[in-house]
Amino acid sequence: xxxxxxxxxxxxxxxxxxxxxxxxLQRQGSSQGLTLREIETEQGAxxxxxxxxxxxxxxxxxxxxxxxxxxxVKWIGTSPFRPRHKRKNWFVGVQGYLPxxxxxxxxxxIRFETLRASGPGGQNVNKVESAVRLTHLPTGxxxxxxxxxxxxxxxxxxxxxxxxxxxxxxxxxxxxKQQSRWLAHHNLERGNAKFVFEGPGFDRLSHRGxx
Numbered sequence: 001x002x003x004x005x006x007x008x009x010x011x012x013x014x015x016x017x018x019x020x021x022x023x024x025l026q027r028q029g030s031s032q033g034l035t036l037r038e039i040e041t042e043q044g045a046x047x048x049x050x051x052x053x054x055x056x057x058x059x060x061x062x063x064x065x066x067x068x069x070x071x072x073v074k075w076i077g078t079s080p081f082r083p084r085h086k087r088k089n090w091f092v093g094v095q096g097y098l099p100x101x102x103x104x105x106x107x108x109x110i111r112f113e114t115l116r117a118s119g120p121g122g123q124n125v126n127k128v129e130s131a132v133r134l135t136h137l138p139t140g141x142x143x144x145x146x147x148x149x150x151x152x153x154x155x156x157x158x159x160x161x162x163x164x165x166x167x168x169x170x171x172x173x174x175x176x177k178q179q180s181r182w183l184a185h186h187n188l189e190r191g192n193a194k195f196v197f198e199g200p201g202f203d204r205l206s207h208r209g210x211x
Contacts, residue, residue: 001056001057001062001063001065001066001096001097001098002039002054002055002056002057002066002096002097002098002157002160003025003036003054003055003057003065003066003069003070003094003095003096003097004052004053004054004055004094004095004096004097005018005021005022005025005050005052005053005055005092005093005094006018006051006052006092006093006094006095007044007050007051007052007092008091008092008093010090010091010092012044012045012046012049012081013079013080013081013082013085013087013090014090014091014092015044015045015046015049015050015051016044016046016048016049016080016081016090017073017075017090017092017202018044018049018050018051018052018053018092019044019048019049019050019053020075020202021073021075021092021094021197021202022038022050022053022055023202024197024202024203025055025069026055029057029059029065032059032061032065033059033060033061034057034058034059034060034061034062034065035057035058035059036055036056036057036058037055037056037058038053038054038055039054039055039056039147039148039157040052040053040054040147040157040161041053041054046081056147056148066096067096069094069096069195070094070095070096071093071094071193071194071195072091072092072093072094072192072193072194072195073091073092073093073094073193073194073195073196073197074089074090074091074193074195074196074197075089075090075092075196075197075198075202076088076089076090076196076197076198076199076206077090077197077198077199077200078200091193097160105136105159105162108137109136109137109138110134110135110136110137110162111134111135111137112132112133112134112155112158113132113133113134113135114129114130114131114132114133114151115129115131115132115133116129116130116131129151130146130148130149130150130151130154131144131145131146131151131154132144132145132146132151132154132155132157132158133158134155134158134159134161134162136162136166139166139169141162141165141166141169143158143161143162143165144158145157145158145161193207193209194208194209195207195208195209196208196209
């Protein structure tokens with residue numbers, strides 16, 4: 001199972017919440033015998049912030065954990081970047097993903113290539129070709145996945161990345177036609193948060209609602 005936390009199009013404060021929530025969920029997962037391993041991150045505009053992070057959730061009851069946390073999360077607190085800002089409520093979204101089935105795409109539309117995973121400086125870190133490069137031939141969109149240990153898992157991750165890129169391309173087309181419509185990685189249900197945190201830190205869960 002995969003779990004993504006995203007700030008959507010929120011400001012730097014939301015990106016700060018993404019970082020804090022990522023660390024919180026890693027602690028929560030560990031306490032439940034789970035491992036949350038980062039496989040994709042997008043850095044925020046300021047230090048200690050993330051626009052989004054994608055975890056691989058591994059261990060017993062991983063699916064239940066992902067389902068539980070798929071929700072809108074709100075943090076109530078003073079901006080760490082703009083202390084005089086009047087806004088106190090900051091929202092981020094959490095979304096679970098199952099591996100994307102290859103049947104989602106027409107075989108003739110996808111070209112798969114394998115390559116050796118590379119580390120810092122371009123060094124090869126694997127003697128086997130576990131990394132995967134995927135090309136969506138109708139659009140020319142390419143994705144490369146090498147974070148997972150097996151070629152099969154990297155193939156699934158590349159498919160997920162492709163699905164998200166295609167979704168984003170579709171969203172962009174819709175936005176061009178309907179400027180009033182706002183979409184991000186996925187919709188954040190503002191004002192309808194399932195989990196609410198409060199305080200200057202990020203370790204006090206003050207509300208845990210049900211969906």
